[in-house]
Amino acid sequence: MGRRADPLYDHRREHESWGTTKVIEPIVVEFEVESTVAHAFSMWTERAATWWPRGHTVSKDDALEIVFEPMAGGRIYERTNSGPDHDWGEIVEWDPPGSLSYLWFLFFDKAGATDVTVSFTATEGGTLVRITQSGFDRLGAAGAERRQRTALAWETITSIYAEAIAGG
DSSP, X not given: OOOOSOTTOOGGGGGTTTTOOOOOOOEEEEEEESSOHHHHHHXXXXXXXXXXXXXXXXXXXXXXXXEEOSSTTOEEEEEOSSSOOEEEEEEEEEETTTEEEEEEOTTSOGGGOEXXXXXXXXXXXXXXXXXXXXXXXXXXXXXXXXHHHHHHXXXXXXXXXXXXXXXX
């Protein structure tokens, strides 16, 4: 038996990318609000139209309503007096007042949905809100850029939400 000139060469490395998917880390945002868990959950799911930035809606309408249908399979959508509803997502898990999970596709087709879980946990000072958004790796080449834009959007959205909680 002869010796190979390249005894450590592994031919499998030629096709290392076959069957692998680039994993994009989820976005995790945590912050505390001075509120009960029930009020924080309600503000997120029943009063979103009072604080959600209009620039981050389909219609940009000041009089819009944001609806979270309170059940698994329920829709998340914006409604205006002047036009059709615009779907934003679909509830996957509804567990008030502790958490909810949903497919999120605001500005995208449902095929481009990501997964969002929002949990509300009592603390000594109020409520810890934790948002986890994942599934960007399913978006292929667009996933990393979308994750980056979404992370910036959550910074703005969560600070507005926290201000709304503080205001009542």
